[in-house]
Amino acid sequence: MNNNLKSWLKKETSKCMFCGFCEALCPTVRFGSHRGYGPRGRINIVLYLSEEGKYTHEALNSLYSCLLCAACTLKCPANIDIPEVIRVARSLYARNNLKEKEEVVIEKEVS
């Protein structure tokens, strides 16, 4: 189920080299309680989720506290589409937990 989205997420998040350049630009990481409130943390949480990791409270906080402001993308040397990763990860969660059924949109989302 949802394999297309998951494999896309895994491919995209695996590009992260942990440099953390993104954190300097992220508005939420400065005020969050841990690094999961920054892009590097978010990307690696999504990587963990795409490998059948659990949606814990803090994993969800990390996903849903993202502003999708895309400031992080300005400095990502791996060119990861960070806001899109977050949005697709949310849609994966919504499909399994928030009564959203998967529909034809799956292919279109990651193209």
Added chain:
Amino acid sequence: MRKRFLNIVVDIMRELTLKTGYPVPMNRGDIYSWAQDLDIETKGPIALYTGALYQIMPYIESLVAILEKVENNRALLEIMNIGKHLASSFLTKSLLRASHKRVKISRNILKAIALLLREADVNFSYLYKDDLYSGVLLYDLGLSESFLRQARKVYRTFKDRGIKKVITVDPHTTYVLKNVYPKFIDNFDIEVQSYLEVLSSRIKKKESKTKLEVVIHDPCFYARYQNMVEEPRNVLKASGIKVIEPKRSRKFTACCGGPIEALYPELSRKIAMDRVKELSSISNVIVTMCPICFSNLSKVKTKEVEIIDLALLVARVRGLMR
């Protein structure tokens, strides 16, 4: 607790959008009341499409005020969860009242946009009761299926009315129509342009007597997602307004914190305070061009600072509005 809060809030917004067309309980009439005495055509291939975001924000503000209280109160949270089923009822509508003053600001901003377009000799019609919400919030929250349903509704309305081009008024609606609708809807063939793009090339130069200096706050969805930074500056400069750049400006702009105001009210507030501090250290007049930025920055500003929407400021300077 967090998980439950998140699930409930997201669910409320989805259910409301699917049932009523808008993510918060509100009157349909509030969407187009701003156009009341403007006599805009109802038919025509080029339509002004507000996507209702400016009109919705006063209600979101009231909702956030409630959520700020509910965030750490389990019992209230569960009551809200039940309440969502009564979304369209009188009870919910009277609980969630937007401030009259705030509703009026949104109305004036939209009016200013229409008057500016008119001044620049742009021909356009307006959708009135068919001015539907774009569903952008559902998209951001990853509710793709619900978003798709809303998007189809919007597209069908455009088609039924024979619309070929829409002029949008805010960065989020512009982005979602230009970049996301074509991905989700087969053969999407509506041309989309923001009012700032339209005005940027058509607005007539006007010298102003007052030497107004303002600091500009770029919205992420214009500056980063659509690479639109010169257009708003052109419109301001053409009206004789001096634009001062903050440290984080253009594509390096800093987010207002608004997109997470419903799910993380406290965090959102801190981010807004940080941004207002930065902007107000440069000028006491902050110009925004997004209803979410306006809302979130206004919430935390001090008395000495004025936050004004670009359209309203320009329309006033040009003598189109009081």
